Amino acid sequence: MECVICAENFDATDRMPKVLVPCGHTACLRCLGLLPDSRCPTCRLDFNGPPTELPTNFTVLQLLEGVRLESTPRHAEDPAKKILRLLLAVALTE
């Protein structure tokens, strides 16, 4: 899963996947912060409020986590993956 603007994979930090309201498209927080106006980069519909206030697309984050788990051998725990999981756990309980 990657952002339509920067073509980088989403993550749980500065490239947090944000759902644009009301159109439902998703773009990363970093790119949304750099947009000159509050318009969806995909469909040009106005979205409400500052990017940080938009809901996070946890489905995308969970999908990313799933992809990583499948592509990484179980015996080699990736420290970055561990951190992402911790961040996810914190974000989900908030």
Ligand SMILES: [Zn+2]
């Ligand atoms: Zn982006």
Ligand SMILES: [Zn+2]
């Ligand atoms: Zn849109």
